[in-house]
Amino acid sequence: MATPKIQGAADLNTPPLKTRVRPYLIVAPALLITIGILIPFAMAIYFSLTSYTFRQPVANFVGLRNWIRMFQDSQFWNAVWVTLRYAFWSTLVEMVLGLGIAMLLGSLNNRFSRILRVALIFPLMVAPVIGTIIWQLMLQSSVGIIDKFFNLLGVYGMQWGASQKTAMMTVVMIDVWVNCPFVIILILAGIQSLPKSPFESAKIDGGSAWFNFKTLTLPMLKPCILIALLFRLMAALQEFSIIFALTKGGPGDTLMSLSVTAYTRGYMYQKFSSALPFILILWLIVNIAASQIVKAWRKAQYQATGKDLEEPARKKHGRVRKGESA
Amino acid sequence: MRKYFALALALTLMATMFVGVASAETSKVNWQAYAGTKLQVMFNQHNYQKAITDYGKLEEFEKKTGIDVEFSVTPEENYFDKLNIALSSKSGEPDIFMTGAYQVWEYASAGYMEPLEKYINDPTVTEPTYNFADFYPGVVGTLAWDCVPGHPVGSGSQWALPMGYELNNIAYNKKYFDEKGIKLPTTTGELLETAKSLKEWNGTGSYGIAVRGTRNWATIHPGYMTLFSTWGAKDFAIENGKLVCKLDSPEAIAMTDYWVKLVVEGSSPQWATFTWYEAGSHLGAGVAAMLYDATCNGYFQNYPAGASAQSGNLGWYAGVVPDGSGLTEKDIKSNVWVWSMGMNANSDNKGAAWLFLQYFTSPEYMLFSGTDGACADSPRKSVADSDAYKSVVGKSFGYLEALDTLLPNATIQFTPQPYFFETTTEWAATLQDLVEQYRTTGSCDTAGAMKALKQKLDIAVEDLQIG
Numbered sequence: 001m002a003t004p005k006i007q008g009a010a011d012l013n014t015p016p017l018k019t020r021v022r023p024y025l026i027v028a029p030a031l032l033i034t035i036g037i038l039i040p041f042a043m044a045i046y047f048s049l050t051s052y053t054f055r056q057p058v059a060n061f062v063g064l065r066n067w068i069r070m071f072q073d074s075q076f077w078n079a080v081w082v083t084l085r086y087a088f089w090s091t092l093v094e095m096v097l098g099l100g101i102a103m104l105l106g107s108l109n110n111r112f113s114r115i116l117r118v119a120l121i122f123p124l125m126v127a128p129v130i131g132t133i134i135w136q137l138m139l140q141s142s143v144g145i146i147d148k149f150f151n152l153l154g155v156y157g158m159q160w161g162a163s164q165k166t167a168m169m170t171v172v173m174i175d176v177w178v179n180c181p182f183v184i185i186l187i188l189a190g191i192q193s194l195p196k197s198p199f200e201s202a203k204i205d206g207g208s209a210w211f212n213f214k215t216l217t218l219p220m221l222k223p224c225i226l227i228a229l230l231f232r233l234m235a236a237l238q239e240f241s242i243i244f245a246l247t248k249g250g251p252g253d254t255l256m257s258l259s260v261t262a263y264t265r266g267y268m269y270q271k272f273s274s275a276l277p278f279i280l281i282l283w284l285i286v287n288i289a290a291s292q293i294v295k296a297w298r299k300a301q302y303q304a305t306g307k308d309l310e311e312p313a314r315k316k317h318g319r320v321r322k323g324e325s326a
Numbered sequence: 327m328r329k330y331f332a333l334a335l336a337l338t339l340m341a342t343m344f345v346g347v348a349s350a351e352t353s354k355v356n357w358q359a360y361a362g363t364k365l366q367v368m369f370n371q372h373n374y375q376k377a378i379t380d381y382g383k384l385e386e387f388e389k390k391t392g393i394d395v396e397f398s399v400t401p402e403e404n405y406f407d408k409l410n411i412a413l414s415s416k417s418g419e420p421d422i423f424m425t426g427a428y429q430v431w432e433y434a435s436a437g438y439m440e441p442l443e444k445y446i447n448d449p450t451v452t453e454p455t456y457n458f459a460d461f462y463p464g465v466v467g468t469l470a471w472d473c474v475p476g477h478p479v480g481s482g483s484q485w486a487l488p489m490g491y492e493l494n495n496i497a498y499n500k501k502y503f504d505e506k507g508i509k510l511p512t513t514t515g516e517l518l519e520t521a522k523s524l525k526e527w528n529g530t531g532s533y534g535i536a537v538r539g540t541r542n543w544a545t546i547h548p549g550y551m552t553l554f555s556t557w558g559a560k561d562f563a564i565e566n567g568k569l570v571c572k573l574d575s576p577e578a579i580a581m582t583d584y585w586v587k588l589v590v591e592g593s594s595p596q597w598a599t600f601t602w603y604e605a606g607s608h609l610g611a612g613v614a615a616m617l618y619d620a621t622c623n624g625y626f627q628n629y630p631a632g633a634s635a636q637s638g639n640l641g642w643y644a645g646v647v648p649d650g651s652g653l654t655e656k657d658i659k660s661n662v663w664v665w666s667m668g669m670n671a672n673s674d675n676k677g678a679a680w681l682f683l684q685y686f687t688s689p690e691y692m693l694f695s696g697t698d699g700a701c702a703d704s705p706r707k708s709v710a711d712s713d714a715y716k717s718v719v720g721k722s723f724g725y726l727e728a729l730d731t732l733l734p735n736a737t738i739q740f741t742p743q744p745y746f747f748e749t750t751t752e753w754a755a756t757l758q759d760l761v762e763q764y765r766t767t768g769s770c771d772t773a774g775a776m777k778a779l780k781q782k783l784d785i786a787v788e789d790l791q792i793g
Binding site for chain 2: 054055056057136140141142143147151156157158159160161162163164165246247248249250251252253264267268269270271
């Protein structure tokens with residue numbers, strides 16, 4: 001005999017309308033912003049297929065002509081190389097320095113460390129362009145304090161941003177000065193949120209500082225480090241203001257990254273449609289890099305906390321993680 | 327009889343009065359016609375801008391016209407980027423903008439600039455005392471162009487009015503040169519040797535000659551382009567109805583090769599970051615012994631007293647000619663730059679904008695700017711010939727004499743074409759590469775680099791229609 005359906009039982013299982021609509025209402029503002037971003041993105045793709053310039057603002061369709069010319073242009077490949085080099089070195093130095101400084105600050109808890117924590121954030125409050133101008137003055141051979149300091153050490157004629165050999169080092173140095181505090185703050189927050197008991201146990205067991213760092217701190221901090229890496233790498237790939245303010249991409253094409261090249265061609269040469277493919281390729285590079293880091297972050301999050309953020313969705317759709325049973 | 331004589335005399339006197347009155351044209355301009363209008367003005371950071379904004383002259387204009395003026399000031403390195411974006415938006419702002427002669431080739435071609443002849447020739451909006459003919463034809467003519475690539479300036483619509491012009495010559499620390507008995511170099515060889523010998527002339531870090539070096543069109547146009555033209559080189563020529571780049575000519579290669587050596591052996595190691603500001607301020611600070619740049623760049627370091635550490639110690643002369651050329655300083659072909667003001671073709675306030683333009687290029691204002699306004703190189707003959715101007719500008723040793731020497735052969739040495747920004751910026755980038763090569767290895771492949779540049783620029787201009 002079938003179980004009689006109790007009136008209202010289905011109503012008990014189905015959430016009320018207010019609850020069902022709530023997620024969409026929460027997402028709605030973000031959706032509006034996304035549409036606001038997607039429209040210019042779609043327009044950029046469209047205009048990259050036309051002959052639009054500021055001098056002749058008529059969007060005649062030319063197909064892939066701008067794209068083909070870009071791939072055939074040696075300045076494009078140089079721009080890709082410059083972009084990747086800049087992002088690699090600036091992110092690497094910021095992550096290593098940021099982690100080291102955060103560890104030091106995390107291990108100290110006195111008045112000096114508290115003052116230092118505030119002081120180290122100051123560069124973050126300075127706009128990158130202003131920071132670059134400050135550094136430009138400090139590095140000047142005639143009045144620059146840093147150049148004078150090098151003179152005291154017997155080093156003269158440093159060219160800094162004026163030489164193809166030292167220009168990349170100079171912009172990376174400025175980038176690190178501006179953005180390393182961001183990494184420090186993020187990782188320091190992670191350090192301060194770590195559980196104390198594993199470390200206390202390790203201390204009792206006589207674990208060395210390096211052992212603790214390698215087996216406890218680093219794995220538990222990994223999600224935090226990856227978040228910092230994600231933000232910094234995305235920003236470094238797109239960096240424009242520091243490079244442009246210091247050398248406008250020179251000397252020669254030494255610092256002509258994808259963003260600087262696109263700006264130069266689009267706004268200085270007024271060849272808008274032929275500049276757009278450069279910036280769309282940059283978007284692709286940032287997208288690929290970011291998605292790989294997010295993947296690694298999810299894995300690290302699972303390893304660090306045992307929580308799988310995707311578990312509810314996977315269970316709903318019947319997907320299993322490798323090694324798990326359904 | 328006496329009565330009739332007296333009457334005749336009185337009538338004659340009255341007649342001459344009326345004749346006198348009739349021959350002095352009466353103004354038909356209503357300066358209050360646009361009272362209440364708000365004007366937007368974009369300025370490049372310059373002494374010409376300061377003369378308008380820092381000495382109360384803007385307030386005088388506002389009081390006279392009732393027009394409210396809002397202005398912005400941007401350093402030169404970023405000014406034209408900002409202006410490009412503003413004009414291409416076709417929003418109508420700014421109403422008035424500072425510009426240069428070369429930029430007219432881009433902006434007028436694109437339809438961003440209002441032709442001014444209809445205002446200049448209209449007695450209902452232009453004072454009879456404005457006297458357009460008082461401008462040096464060679465200066466105001468650089469701002470007239472028929473918008474056909476390859477055609478010289480001087481004909482076609484008048485797109486802007488001059489605030490001041492710049493020739494290019496050599497400024498030097500006269501006090502030091504006199505003390506040490508250093509002879510002024512007159513040839514390129516002498517200039518190179520003198521610049522080399524002046525390394526650390528005033529302590530560590532000081533050097534012989536300052537020139538501009540950023541990856542920017544402004545690196546090419548002052549001293550470099552002047553010597554380039556004197557050397558007999560050209561940037562473009564019209565061949566078979568097309569614009570053809572000539573940067574691979576023997577003269578262009580030889581001159582560029584020389585310039586690279588001059589920069590590496592006689593200038594600052596940080597040359598590649600030098601704009602107008604660094605080059606000029608290094609002369610004023612006593613870091614550079616010489617400056618090969620715009621005439622007024624050094625002038626602003628020399629006047630008024632206290633303008634810089636070396637104020638009062640500087641001197642000027644026409645410049646140098648290529649070794650063995652047989653040329654003299656009178657043959658120097660100085661490039662010309664003309665800071666000017668233009669009107670936005672999309673402005674909604676053209677009437678008010680014309681009053682602004684007229685006021686700040688009038689003989690009265692220009693006499694002020696050329697004297698108390700510290701703006702040398704007045705584009706008006708009446709101002710340049712005045713005792714007041716000569717007594718002020720003449721205080722800078724050799725300044726007026728250098729201008730007199732250079733003026734007959736001075737003109738815009740570039741070939742007018744609307745891709746000027748692109749071609750000269752790539753040119754500057756090539757120059758930076760060569761300097762780096764020479765500094766690192768002791769030699770550079772100037773011929774190879776200039777040939778590669780020629781190919782690049784031929785492609786850049788290939789779609790231009792030559793009328």
